[in-house]
Each structure stands twice: as structure tokens, then as C-alpha cells.
Amino acid sequence: MFELRKLPYDKNSMGDFLSPTTFEYHYGKHHQTYVNNLNNLIKGTEFENADLYEIITKSNGGLFNNAAQVYNHDFYWDCITPKATNRSADLDSAINAEFGSLDAFKEKFLSLATTLFGSGWCWLVLDPANKKLEIIQTSNAATPITQNKVPLLVVDVWEHAYYVDHKNARPAYLEKFFNHINWEFVSEAYSYAIKEGINSIKHYINVYVPEMNKRA
Ligand code: MN
Numbered sequence: 001m002f003e004l005r006k007l008p009y010d011k012n013s014m015g016d017f018l019s020p021t022t023f024e025y026h027y028g029k030h031h032q033t034y035v036n037n038l039n040n041l042i043k044g045t046e047f048e049n050a051d052l053y054e055i056i057t058k059s060n061g062g063l064f065n066n067a068a069q070v071y072n073h074d075f076y077w078d079c080i081t082p083k084a085t086n087r088s089a090d091l092d093s094a095i096n097a098e099f100g101s102l103d104a105f106k107e108k109f110l111s112l113a114t115t116l117f118g119s120g121w122c123w124l125v126l127d128p129a130n131k132k133l134e135i136i137q138t139s140n141a142a143t144p145i146t147q148n149k150v151p152l153l154v155v156d157v158w159e160h161a162y163y164v165d166h167k168n169a170r171p172a173y174l175e176k177f178f179n180h181i182n183w184e185f186v187s188e189a190y191s192y193a194i195k196e197g198i199n200s201i202k203h204y205i206n207v208y209v210p211e212m213n214k215r216a
Contacts, residue, residue, distance in 0.1 A: 013082035081182035088187035125149035128197035
């Protein structure tokens, strides 16, 4: 059985970015439900003993949606932090090379996150084929893993991610999100992605988030 991952911080720690109520619903109800659905849907199928990466890359329909949403949320929680963090020199260089500056990256990332229509996710990814950074939007449960891109940073722009604290003001949520990015985590993800390519996704799923590796 897969288990709901632990949060890497206290649910009371995010100030006016995310309230404890948001964590109670977004993490405690929505994320938990994706985990429960995933466990129910793999029962008696070829995926019963598969790891999460295999399920995401080989399934479709409801099983894909729930498996991908488990991964997307696991990753999202790691991308935010109550603490101030720093980018590695390598990540800074890559952002400057691709986007010109951190400010230009912020403007583009938040613009794409703001304009994503409906429910979905906005990602910074590394394309292992050319080792370049890219910003991509995905709708609903879709995840860059199926496009062979390595996630480095994500923001959840489903309304359930921000409605309790920011009502309909997605841009206000996104501004606060940017100030709570865990750059240490993103820098580590970047370093792994450069070294290991797609394998760094499996490392994240099976080693970094141990709850995803608890099989019956
Ligand atoms: Mn969500």
C-alpha cells in the first residue's frame, strides 16, 4: 500500500501564504483521497506491485489520474518552505542562461501559472535530451514525467490549492508562492537531473519520499 507522505514542515508554519485549514483539506483530504483511490484501483491489476513511476508512465484513465496526482502533490509539498532558502550557483547560472535573470524567470513562470485555464499545474523542468530548462503547463492530473521531462519546481493552480486563503485571487497566491519556494530542494533536483536524467525521477519517488516505497 502506498501511504500519504509526511509534510516536511508544520501546517501552522506558512503564515498568510497557506493556512492550517488549507493543509487540513488540501493535504489531509484531497491528497489523502488520491492515495486511497490509487491503492483501491491497483488491487488485482498488473500494477498491484508496481512502483509509482511505472504506474504513471504505463497506466491511463482513473488510475493514471490518481497516481499522477499523488506524485504531483508529493512534489509540490517539497517545493515550498516556511524558511528562506538559496539557489545553488549552478541553478542560478541555468536560470540566467535560459531566462535572462531570476526576475525574468519569475515573470514568465507566474504569467504561465496565472493564465493556465482551469485546473492544473505549472512546472519548471529540465529536458534531459538537451539539458535545458523549460516552463510548462499541464492540465488536470497531467505531469511532465510522461513527456520525459524532469520536474524541478511545481505550483498547484487547482482552486483547492488557494481558494480558502486567497479566494479567487490566483495571482495573490502565486506571489506568495514565489516567496516560499524551497530553492534548496529545487537546486538539489536540478543537480540530480543533470547527473541522472530521467532516473532522478525514480530516485525522488522511491528514495526521497519513502512513503511511496512501502509496498505490501
Ligand atoms: Mn492540489
